[in-house]
Amino acid sequence: MMQRVTAAGAAAMLAAILAGCTTDRFVPLAGQxxxxxxxxxxxxxERLAVVIAEERERSREALTERAADLRAADCTQAIAGIRVAMAAALPQSTATCRVIEREANGTLVELPSELRFDNIAALNDALAGYAEGLILLAANSAEDEAVLTQSVSELTIAIGELDGAIRAATGDESATSTDRIDAAGGLLARLGTTYMTARRQAVLKRLILEADPLVARATSLLGGTDGALDLYDSVARYAAIEQAVEAAGAARSAGDPAALGEQQAALFDAVETYNAYPAEERRYAAIGAAHAGLAAAARAGADAADLSAAAQAVIGLAQAIGATRKAFAGETP
Structure with missing residues (x-):
């Protein structure tokens, strides 16, 4: 299992990065x-998967509670009356099944679509792929040109995939981004002589500059998604606050000091949990700010002042991630 970075660990590594020579700081900062x-x-x-599972369970429990008459459609329809030999030759898609409901009057109706976040999950995967490409290129100290070329090619592919995921998530199929970044091949070709003669730091700078508008767009979309998820989560979190208020009121009316103290503590905990969740949205804003800091440092030649500002932005990102993890730690599975 991949070990995740802690806020304290990130701060320590960034302090070590800033203690080094200016010319050597940019690559490890990008990797961090x-x-x-x-x-x-x-x-x-992971959070999206939890929400999807909760909604699926809720909708299926509702079907059970009202004793819904469920049937299978398509699969039986497609092969009914067809000889076995003929059925075996049919395309696999003809045997696709789905669950439908038979109403009291005999009408067959489709069930509501289950909640899905395919485009957002793909956008997260693409952003993670770009991040992984940065890690690998930053860590690649090989002198072998073929090895370095492979690392750069993989990062370039990841940038193209990030571009595609943004267009899929937004429904914007315009060629604006692809004119600037031609998926895997075009950007690598445009690096030309610079790629062949420069160190990985120069390559990283160029790729980060090219990717910055995409990262900014992706983090804006993903931060907005988290805002919507926070609203979804807030219903249950606010219900916990209301329950704590009622329980504390009951303990106060009963004149039970011990129970009152316990229920008031639960109320404080419920309010703290409610307030902790917006850290997720801030986290994506912190990703965008940190990448913008790296791009500014790359654009300016990565001098000491720009690198220091970029490092502070990355530290802010580490702190935002730490706040989100603290919020999740208080959840009941």
Whole structure:
């Protein structure tokens, strides 16, 4: 299992990075950003999976409670009356099944679509892929040109996939981004002589500059998604506050000091949990700010002042991720 970066660990590593020579700081800083961003994207997909599972369970429990008459459609329809030999030759898609409901009057109706976040999950995966590419290129100290070329090619592919995921998530199929970044091949070709003669630091700078508008767009979309998820979660979290208020009121009316203290403590905990969740949305804003800091440092030649500012932005990202994990730690599975 991949070990995730802690806020304290990130701060310590960044302090060590800033203690080094200016010319050597940019590459490890980019790698640290990659590690934090990969963790954030993977954690959000875990959160999405939990929401999907909760909604699926809720909808299926509702069907059971009202004793819904469920049937299977398509699969039986497709092969009914067809000889076995003929059925075996049919395309696999003809045997696809789905569950439908038979109403009291005999009408067959479709069930509501289950909650899905395919495009958002794919966008998170693409952002994590870009982050992983940064980690690998930053860690690749090989002198072998073929090995370095492979690392750069993989990172370039990841940038193209991030571009595609943004267009899929937004429904924007315009060629604006692909004109600038031609998926895997075009950007690598445009690096030309610079790639062949420069160190990985120069390559990283160029790729980060190219990817910055995409990262900014992706983090804006994903931060907005988390805002919607926070609203979804807030219903249950606010219900916990209401329950705590009622329990504390009952203990107060009963004149039970011990129970009152316990229920008031539960109320404080419920309010703290409610307030902790917006850290998730801030986390994606922190990713965008940290990447913008790296891009600014790359654009300016990565001097000491720009690197220091970028490092502070990455530390802010580590702190935002730490706050989110603290919020999740208080959840009941």
């Amino acid at each position: 950003f990659g590690a934090l961003t990969r963790d954030a994207a993977e954690e959000q997909n």
